Amino acid sequence: MKLLITGGLGFIGTNFIRHWFSVHPSDSIINLDKITYAANPKNLIEFEGKNNYRFVKGDILDTDLVDPLVSQVDVIVHFAAESHVDRSIDDPLLFVRTNVLGTYTLLNAAHKYQKRFHHVSTDEVFGSIPFDSDEQFNELTPYDPSSPYSASKAASDHFVRSFHKTFGLPITISNCSNNYGPYQHPEKMIPRTITNLLAGEKIKVYGQGDNFRDWLHVKDHCRAIETIILHGKIGETYCIGGLKKGTANIDLVKNILSLMGKDESFIEYVPDRPAHDNYAVNWNKIHQELGWEPQYTLDTGLRQTIDWYQKHQDWYQDSKKEAEIFYQKLADYKNIHK
Protein backbone atom coordinates (compact mmCIF):
# COMPACT_ATOMS: atom_id res chain seq x y z
CA MET A 1 0.00 0.00 0.00
CA LYS A 2 1.11 3.59 -0.64
CA LEU A 3 0.11 6.14 1.98
CA LEU A 4 0.19 9.92 2.09
CA ILE A 5 0.53 11.00 5.72
CA THR A 6 -0.07 14.67 6.46
CA GLY A 7 1.52 16.14 9.59
CA GLY A 8 3.86 13.18 9.96
CA LEU A 9 6.50 15.16 11.86
CA GLY A 10 4.04 16.01 14.65
CA PHE A 11 3.29 13.91 17.71
CA ILE A 12 0.73 11.37 16.48
CA GLY A 13 1.89 11.39 12.83
CA THR A 14 5.44 10.46 13.90
CA ASN A 15 4.17 7.61 16.07
CA PHE A 16 1.84 6.48 13.28
CA ILE A 17 4.60 6.30 10.64
CA ARG A 18 6.81 4.36 13.05
CA HIS A 19 3.92 2.01 13.82
CA TRP A 20 3.00 1.51 10.16
CA PHE A 21 6.56 0.67 9.07
CA SER A 22 6.95 -1.72 12.02
CA VAL A 23 3.87 -3.68 10.93
CA HIS A 24 3.97 -3.10 7.14
CA PRO A 25 7.68 -2.72 6.31
CA SER A 26 7.26 -3.04 2.55
CA ASP A 27 4.58 -0.31 2.23
CA SER A 28 5.51 3.18 1.01
CA ILE A 29 4.90 6.44 2.81
CA ILE A 30 4.99 10.05 1.66
CA ASN A 31 5.06 12.40 4.64
CA LEU A 32 3.80 15.92 3.88
CA ASP A 33 4.49 18.39 6.68
CA LYS A 34 4.91 22.16 6.79
CA ILE A 35 7.24 21.90 9.82
CA THR A 36 5.42 24.36 12.05
CA TYR A 37 6.57 24.98 15.63
CA ALA A 38 4.81 21.67 16.55
CA ALA A 39 6.99 19.50 14.29
CA ASN A 40 10.41 18.12 15.00
CA PRO A 41 12.38 17.47 11.77
CA LYS A 42 14.58 14.92 13.58
CA ASN A 43 11.67 12.64 14.53
CA LEU A 44 11.97 10.29 11.54
CA ILE A 45 15.56 10.87 10.57
CA GLU A 46 16.37 7.15 10.43
CA PHE A 47 13.88 6.67 7.57
CA GLU A 48 15.42 9.41 5.41
CA GLY A 49 17.11 7.87 2.35
CA LYS A 50 15.04 4.65 2.41
CA ASN A 51 13.39 4.00 -0.94
CA ASN A 52 9.91 3.53 0.59
CA TYR A 53 9.91 6.79 2.62
CA ARG A 54 9.78 10.30 1.23
CA PHE A 55 9.51 13.52 3.19
CA VAL A 56 7.98 16.55 1.47
CA LYS A 57 8.11 19.92 3.18
CA GLY A 58 4.98 21.86 2.32
CA ASP A 59 1.57 23.18 3.18
CA ILE A 60 -1.62 21.12 2.86
CA LEU A 61 -3.24 24.25 1.39
CA ASP A 62 -0.88 24.23 -1.59
CA THR A 63 -3.01 22.61 -4.31
CA ASP A 64 -0.12 22.46 -6.81
CA LEU A 65 1.90 20.44 -4.32
CA VAL A 66 -0.94 18.34 -2.88
CA ASP A 67 -2.57 17.16 -6.13
CA PRO A 68 0.39 15.20 -7.58
CA LEU A 69 1.17 13.68 -4.17
CA VAL A 70 -2.40 12.49 -3.74
CA SER A 71 -2.42 11.05 -7.28
CA GLN A 72 0.52 8.75 -6.37
CA VAL A 73 -0.97 7.02 -3.29
CA ASP A 74 -3.76 4.63 -2.32
CA VAL A 75 -4.72 6.18 1.03
CA ILE A 76 -4.47 9.61 2.66
CA VAL A 77 -4.22 9.64 6.44
CA HIS A 78 -4.80 13.22 7.51
CA PHE A 79 -3.18 14.30 10.79
CA ALA A 80 -1.90 17.79 9.88
CA ALA A 81 -3.57 20.43 12.01
CA GLU A 82 -3.10 23.22 14.45
CA SER A 83 -3.81 21.17 17.56
CA HIS A 84 -3.44 23.26 20.71
CA VAL A 85 -6.60 24.70 22.31
CA ASP A 86 -4.71 27.51 24.07
CA ARG A 87 -3.12 28.65 20.79
CA SER A 88 -6.58 28.64 19.16
CA ILE A 89 -7.67 31.20 21.75
CA ASP A 90 -4.66 33.32 20.75
CA ASP A 91 -5.03 33.01 16.94
CA PRO A 92 -8.34 31.43 15.81
CA LEU A 93 -7.89 32.34 12.12
CA LEU A 94 -4.83 30.13 11.81
CA PHE A 95 -7.02 27.21 12.93
CA VAL A 96 -9.64 28.00 10.31
CA ARG A 97 -6.93 28.17 7.67
CA THR A 98 -5.11 24.93 8.45
CA ASN A 99 -7.86 22.76 9.90
CA VAL A 100 -10.77 23.78 7.68
CA LEU A 101 -9.26 25.05 4.41
CA GLY A 102 -6.37 22.58 4.60
CA THR A 103 -8.72 19.63 5.00
CA TYR A 104 -10.89 20.99 2.18
CA THR A 105 -7.84 21.21 -0.14
CA LEU A 106 -6.92 17.58 0.59
CA LEU A 107 -10.52 16.45 0.09
CA ASN A 108 -10.64 18.15 -3.30
CA ALA A 109 -7.51 16.29 -4.37
CA ALA A 110 -8.83 12.99 -2.98
CA HIS A 111 -12.06 13.56 -4.88
CA LYS A 112 -10.20 14.35 -8.11
CA TYR A 113 -8.28 11.05 -7.95
CA GLN A 114 -10.95 9.05 -6.00
CA LYS A 115 -8.63 8.10 -3.15
CA ARG A 116 -9.44 6.60 0.24
CA PHE A 117 -9.32 9.31 2.92
CA HIS A 118 -9.01 8.81 6.67
CA HIS A 119 -9.56 11.90 8.78
CA VAL A 120 -8.07 12.04 12.28
CA SER A 121 -10.31 14.10 14.53
CA THR A 122 -11.01 14.70 18.19
CA ASP A 123 -13.69 14.05 20.80
CA GLU A 124 -13.54 17.80 21.53
CA VAL A 125 -16.04 18.34 18.67
CA PHE A 126 -18.73 16.96 21.01
CA GLY A 127 -18.33 19.73 23.60
CA SER A 128 -18.32 19.02 27.31
CA ILE A 129 -19.75 16.40 29.68
CA PRO A 130 -21.35 17.90 32.82
CA PHE A 131 -19.62 17.29 36.17
CA ASP A 132 -21.24 14.43 38.16
CA SER A 133 -22.44 12.76 34.96
CA ASP A 134 -21.39 9.33 33.73
CA GLU A 135 -22.28 10.26 30.15
CA GLN A 136 -19.76 9.36 27.43
CA PHE A 137 -19.41 10.67 23.89
CA ASN A 138 -20.21 8.22 21.11
CA GLU A 139 -20.64 8.32 17.33
CA LEU A 140 -24.21 9.66 17.70
CA THR A 141 -23.40 12.51 20.09
CA PRO A 142 -24.40 15.87 18.54
CA TYR A 143 -21.55 18.27 17.75
CA ASP A 144 -21.20 21.14 20.24
CA PRO A 145 -17.64 22.51 20.05
CA SER A 146 -16.46 25.04 22.64
CA SER A 147 -13.07 26.36 21.47
CA PRO A 148 -11.88 27.72 18.11
CA TYR A 149 -9.76 24.52 17.88
CA SER A 150 -12.72 22.16 18.36
CA ALA A 151 -14.93 24.33 16.11
CA SER A 152 -12.34 24.09 13.31
CA LYS A 153 -12.07 20.31 13.74
CA ALA A 154 -15.88 20.02 13.78
CA ALA A 155 -16.07 22.00 10.52
CA SER A 156 -13.44 19.72 8.97
CA ASP A 157 -15.38 16.60 10.05
CA HIS A 158 -18.50 17.99 8.38
CA PHE A 159 -16.60 18.65 5.14
CA VAL A 160 -15.17 15.11 5.16
CA ARG A 161 -18.64 13.59 5.68
CA SER A 162 -20.13 15.89 3.02
CA PHE A 163 -17.58 14.72 0.43
CA HIS A 164 -18.74 11.15 1.10
CA LYS A 165 -22.44 11.97 0.91
CA THR A 166 -22.20 14.34 -2.06
CA PHE A 167 -19.38 12.88 -4.16
CA GLY A 168 -19.14 9.29 -2.89
CA LEU A 169 -15.57 9.84 -1.61
CA PRO A 170 -14.44 6.74 0.33
CA ILE A 171 -13.83 8.26 3.75
CA THR A 172 -13.63 7.24 7.39
CA ILE A 173 -13.32 9.50 10.45
CA SER A 174 -12.00 8.80 13.94
CA ASN A 175 -12.75 11.00 16.97
CA CYS A 176 -10.38 10.21 19.80
CA SER A 177 -9.71 11.41 23.31
CA ASN A 178 -6.52 13.13 24.52
CA ASN A 179 -3.37 11.28 23.49
CA TYR A 180 -0.12 10.99 25.42
CA GLY A 181 3.19 9.23 24.85
CA PRO A 182 6.62 9.77 23.23
CA TYR A 183 7.28 12.70 20.83
CA GLN A 184 4.51 14.95 22.21
CA HIS A 185 5.32 18.68 22.21
CA PRO A 186 6.04 19.93 25.76
CA GLU A 187 3.28 22.54 25.49
CA LYS A 188 0.70 19.77 26.13
CA MET A 189 -0.38 18.84 29.63
CA ILE A 190 1.38 15.52 30.31
CA PRO A 191 4.77 16.33 28.73
CA ARG A 192 4.69 19.85 30.22
CA THR A 193 4.14 18.35 33.66
CA ILE A 194 6.88 15.74 33.22
CA THR A 195 9.43 18.15 31.75
CA ASN A 196 8.78 20.78 34.43
CA LEU A 197 9.38 18.17 37.12
CA LEU A 198 12.54 16.94 35.38
CA ALA A 199 13.79 20.55 35.55
CA GLY A 200 12.81 20.79 39.25
CA GLU A 201 10.11 23.34 38.43
CA LYS A 202 6.51 23.66 39.61
CA ILE A 203 3.69 22.23 37.51
CA LYS A 204 0.69 24.25 36.41
CA VAL A 205 -2.87 23.08 37.05
CA TYR A 206 -5.79 24.98 35.53
CA GLY A 207 -8.47 26.04 38.06
CA GLN A 208 -8.76 23.47 40.85
CA GLY A 209 -7.86 20.62 38.48
CA ASP A 210 -11.31 19.08 38.59
CA ASN A 211 -11.85 18.98 34.80
CA PHE A 212 -11.68 15.39 33.59
CA ARG A 213 -10.80 13.56 30.38
CA ASP A 214 -9.88 10.11 29.03
CA TRP A 215 -6.24 9.48 28.21
CA LEU A 216 -5.36 7.38 25.17
CA HIS A 217 -1.82 6.11 24.70
CA VAL A 218 -0.63 7.17 21.25
CA LYS A 219 0.33 3.59 20.32
CA ASP A 220 -3.21 2.41 21.04
CA HIS A 221 -4.45 5.29 18.87
CA CYS A 222 -2.12 4.32 15.99
CA ARG A 223 -3.34 0.69 16.14
CA ALA A 224 -6.94 1.96 16.04
CA ILE A 225 -6.29 4.08 12.93
CA GLU A 226 -4.54 1.13 11.27
CA THR A 227 -7.56 -1.08 12.08
CA ILE A 228 -9.94 1.47 10.54
CA ILE A 229 -7.83 1.85 7.39
CA LEU A 230 -7.64 -1.91 6.88
CA HIS A 231 -11.10 -3.00 8.08
CA GLY A 232 -13.29 0.09 8.69
CA LYS A 233 -16.56 0.53 6.85
CA ILE A 234 -16.52 3.35 4.27
CA GLY A 235 -18.48 6.42 5.36
CA GLU A 236 -18.33 5.49 9.06
CA THR A 237 -17.06 7.32 12.13
CA TYR A 238 -15.33 5.55 15.03
CA CYS A 239 -14.81 6.92 18.54
CA ILE A 240 -11.52 5.93 20.22
CA GLY A 241 -10.70 6.24 23.91
CA GLY A 242 -8.47 4.92 26.67
CA LEU A 243 -8.99 2.12 29.20
CA LYS A 244 -9.71 4.37 32.17
CA LYS A 245 -12.71 6.67 31.98
CA GLY A 246 -12.66 10.33 32.99
CA THR A 247 -9.53 11.07 35.05
CA ALA A 248 -9.62 14.47 36.81
CA ASN A 249 -6.59 16.62 35.91
CA ILE A 250 -5.59 16.91 39.56
CA ASP A 251 -5.59 13.09 39.95
CA LEU A 252 -3.50 12.72 36.79
CA VAL A 253 -0.98 15.26 38.08
CA LYS A 254 -0.78 13.58 41.50
CA ASN A 255 -0.22 10.25 39.74
CA ILE A 256 2.71 11.74 37.77
CA LEU A 257 4.13 13.37 40.93
CA SER A 258 4.06 10.06 42.75
CA LEU A 259 5.63 8.15 39.82
CA MET A 260 8.42 10.77 39.73
CA GLY A 261 8.95 10.70 43.50
CA LYS A 262 7.79 14.32 44.09
CA ASP A 263 5.28 15.76 46.56
CA GLU A 264 2.28 18.05 46.09
CA SER A 265 4.24 21.20 46.94
CA PHE A 266 5.21 21.17 43.24
CA ILE A 267 1.60 22.01 42.23
CA GLU A 268 0.82 25.62 41.25
CA TYR A 269 -2.84 26.40 40.56
CA VAL A 270 -3.27 28.91 37.69
CA PRO A 271 -6.43 30.64 36.36
CA ASP A 272 -8.58 28.30 34.33
CA ARG A 273 -8.75 28.44 30.54
CA PRO A 274 -12.07 29.78 29.14
CA ALA A 275 -14.64 27.12 28.13
CA HIS A 276 -12.61 24.31 29.74
CA ASP A 277 -14.36 21.06 28.76
CA ASN A 278 -14.73 17.57 30.25
CA TYR A 279 -14.44 14.55 27.98
CA ALA A 280 -15.04 10.79 28.11
CA VAL A 281 -15.35 8.45 25.14
CA ASN A 282 -17.35 5.28 24.58
CA TRP A 283 -15.35 3.07 22.18
CA ASN A 284 -17.84 0.15 21.99
CA LYS A 285 -18.41 0.53 18.25
CA ILE A 286 -14.79 0.06 17.13
CA HIS A 287 -14.45 -2.74 19.71
CA GLN A 288 -17.55 -4.63 18.63
CA GLU A 289 -17.28 -4.08 14.86
CA LEU A 290 -13.51 -4.13 14.32
CA GLY A 291 -12.15 -5.87 17.44
CA TRP A 292 -9.91 -3.00 18.59
CA GLU A 293 -9.37 -2.21 22.26
CA PRO A 294 -6.74 -0.18 24.11
CA GLN A 295 -3.85 -2.11 25.67
CA TYR A 296 -2.12 0.51 27.83
CA THR A 297 -3.33 1.16 31.38
CA LEU A 298 -2.78 4.79 32.38
CA ASP A 299 -0.21 3.66 34.91
CA THR A 300 1.87 1.66 32.41
CA GLY A 301 1.59 4.40 29.78
CA LEU A 302 2.64 7.15 32.18
CA ARG A 303 5.66 5.15 33.43
CA GLN A 304 6.79 4.55 29.83
CA THR A 305 6.21 8.22 28.89
CA ILE A 306 8.13 9.57 31.91
CA ASP A 307 10.97 7.21 31.05
CA TRP A 308 10.99 8.43 27.43
CA TYR A 309 11.19 12.13 28.39
CA GLN A 310 13.90 11.35 30.94
CA LYS A 311 15.99 9.75 28.19
CA HIS A 312 15.24 12.38 25.49
CA GLN A 313 15.92 15.70 27.20
CA ASP A 314 17.80 17.00 24.12
CA TRP A 315 14.73 16.30 22.00
CA TYR A 316 12.52 18.79 23.83
CA GLN A 317 14.81 21.57 25.11
CA ASP A 318 14.17 24.06 22.26
CA SER A 319 10.44 23.40 21.98
CA LYS A 320 10.07 23.67 25.76
CA LYS A 321 11.62 27.15 25.72
CA GLU A 322 9.27 28.17 22.91
CA ALA A 323 6.24 26.71 24.75
CA GLU A 324 7.02 28.56 27.98
CA ILE A 325 7.38 31.86 26.05
CA PHE A 326 3.94 31.19 24.57
CA TYR A 327 2.40 30.48 27.99
CA GLN A 328 3.96 33.65 29.42
CA LYS A 329 2.47 35.67 26.54
CA LEU A 330 -0.94 34.09 27.22
CA ALA A 331 -0.69 34.86 30.95
CA ASP A 332 0.29 38.50 30.22
CA TYR A 333 -2.67 38.83 27.86
CA LYS A 334 -5.06 37.42 30.50
CA ASN A 335 -3.67 39.85 33.10
CA ILE A 336 -4.16 42.85 30.81
CA HIS A 337 -7.72 41.81 29.89
CA LYS A 338 -9.04 40.58 33.26
Ligand SMILES: NC(=O)c1ccc[n+]([C@@H]2O[C@H](COP(=O)([O-])OP(=O)(O)OC[C@H]3O[C@@H](n4cnc5c(N)ncnc54)[C@H](O)[C@@H]3O)[C@@H](O)[C@H]2O)c1
Ligand atom coordinates in the same frame (compact mmCIF):
# COMPACT_ATOMS: atom_id res chain seq x y z
N1 LIG B 1 -2.84 15.16 20.46
C1 LIG B 1 -4.06 14.80 20.84
O1 LIG B 1 -4.29 14.54 22.02
C2 LIG B 1 -5.16 14.68 19.82
C3 LIG B 1 -6.39 14.19 20.25
C4 LIG B 1 -7.42 14.05 19.31
C5 LIG B 1 -7.21 14.37 17.99
N2 LIG B 1 -5.98 14.86 17.60
C6 LIG B 1 -5.80 15.19 16.18
O2 LIG B 1 -4.73 14.40 15.71
C7 LIG B 1 -4.01 15.12 14.70
C8 LIG B 1 -2.53 15.14 15.04
O3 LIG B 1 -2.38 15.74 16.33
P1 LIG B 1 -0.94 15.95 16.97
O4 LIG B 1 -1.12 16.03 18.43
O5 LIG B 1 0.00 15.00 16.39
O6 LIG B 1 -0.61 17.42 16.42
P2 LIG B 1 0.78 18.18 16.41
O7 LIG B 1 0.43 19.61 16.66
O8 LIG B 1 1.77 17.51 17.30
O9 LIG B 1 1.31 18.00 14.92
C9 LIG B 1 0.68 18.62 13.83
C10 LIG B 1 1.60 18.47 12.62
O10 LIG B 1 0.93 19.05 11.49
C11 LIG B 1 1.86 19.85 10.79
N3 LIG B 1 1.14 20.94 10.11
C12 LIG B 1 0.46 21.96 10.70
N4 LIG B 1 -0.06 22.76 9.76
C13 LIG B 1 0.27 22.23 8.57
C14 LIG B 1 0.01 22.61 7.21
N5 LIG B 1 -0.71 23.71 6.92
N6 LIG B 1 0.49 21.82 6.22
C15 LIG B 1 1.24 20.70 6.51
N7 LIG B 1 1.52 20.32 7.77
C16 LIG B 1 1.04 21.06 8.78
C17 LIG B 1 2.82 20.39 11.84
O11 LIG B 1 4.05 20.82 11.30
C18 LIG B 1 2.95 19.18 12.76
O12 LIG B 1 3.99 18.34 12.35
C19 LIG B 1 -4.63 16.51 14.62
O13 LIG B 1 -5.51 16.54 13.53
C20 LIG B 1 -5.40 16.64 15.93
O14 LIG B 1 -6.52 17.46 15.78
C21 LIG B 1 -4.96 15.02 18.48
